[in-house]
Amino acid sequence: MIRSAASAEPPYLRIVGEIRRRIAAGELAPGDRVPSTRGITQEFGVAMATATKALTTLRQEGLVQALAGIGTVVAERGPHSSPPAARAAQPARPVRQPRPARPSDGELTRERIVLAAIAIADAEGLQAASMRRVAAELGVAAMALYRHVPGKDELVVLMADEAAGRAELPEPGPSGWRDRLEQGTRLQWEMYRRHPWLAQVMSTTRPPLVPNAMAVVEWSMRALDHLDPADMIHVAVTMVNYARGTAVNLEAEAEAEHATGITSQQYLDANDAAMRAIVASGRFPMYSSLAGRHDLEISLDTIFEFGLRRLLDGIEVFVTR
Structure with missing residues (x-):
């Protein structure tokens, strides 16, 4: 069977060519986010490895770059960059450019x-x-x-x-158990905020052996060492589970925003009319009471703050019982 040139082209090159075309045509401007690996798998129907290879090729060509906390975006065009029309005329295949010398195994750590x-x-x-x-x-x-x-x-x-290990544990730290436990839980939340993927790694049922994370918990519980060890570990795991349980939404939201280009607030705004129609039925009085409350803010941060205080209130009753 004779295959055409187009059908014989590797899938990742088709993806590279399409994204390159969008950049050349101005559909994706410098600083705009390009489809993530997950977005590429959904749009083009390819495996994750193929999507990764496509983005790697685009980075090697200098067309895109990965920015922490944002994703992969179109790279800024320098003064000597080819004009869009010239790039559009290029064939959909990687442009071979000189690459920096590979570090030897001795340099790789x-x-x-x-x-x-x-x-x-x-x-x-x-x-x-x-x-x-x-x-x-x-x-x-x-x-x-x-x-x-x-x-x-x-x-x-x-x-x-x-x-x-990037969490800074203040020494000596608060002497009161509540202030110390609160600060330790906030340190965990800040870790998840900086690294949204971390919530996927940590687990309550099958915890990975992460000494630096254990050090944060150990620091947090230092003022509660008068408790029975079984009670102490349950308090510790409860706080760890609360911070992680709230944080699992961070990565999912980041991926959804990257894939759709729509923020969570824009999503809520777009569904506002449908939500109003649902609550107008009278079946949901709590939701109806919130209509028109422009002073109300609900986010993962406010949810974390509210829940943290209520958890500490409950633990205080237990500790002072």
Whole structure:
């Protein structure tokens, strides 16, 4: 069977060509977010590895760049960049450009691998931080990573430990148990805020061995060491579970916003009329009472603040019982 040239073209090159076309045509301007790996899998019907390879190729061409906390965006065009029309005329295949010399295995370290993986996960989500993708960012062969990290699972644990290690534990810290427990839980929330993917890694039922995260919990519970050990660990896990349980929404929201280009507030605004029609039925008096309350703000931060105070109130009753 004779295949046409188009059908023989690798899928990732078709994706590269289409995104390159959108950039050249001005549909995607410098600073605009391009489809994430998940967005590409949904739009083009390809595997995650193919989506990752397409974005890696676009980065190697200098057309896109990954920004922490934002995602992959169209790179700013320098004064010597080709005009859009010239880029549109280029064939849909990678432009071979000189690449920096690959670091030798002696220059490649576990720390560099972990930091590169965290940067990718912060910008595009945990799923994007594959071993192949990290290797591409570092300019090395994927197999070189395995000399320093056994695999993706071990890499994720190292990433979590590095992220948790960035929390600054004040010493001596608050002496009162409530202030100390509150501050420790806030430190956990701030970790998830900086690294939304981290909530996927941590677990209450199968906790990964992350010493730096354990240190935050240990610091938080220091003023409650007069409790029975069983009660003490239940208080600790309850607070850990609360912070993580609220934070699992962060990564999902970031991915949804990246894929759709719509913020959570824009989503709520777009569904406002439909929501009003539902509450107008009279079946939902609580929701009806909120109509027109422009002073009301509900976000993950306000939910975290409200819940944290109520949890501490309940623990205070238990501790002073």
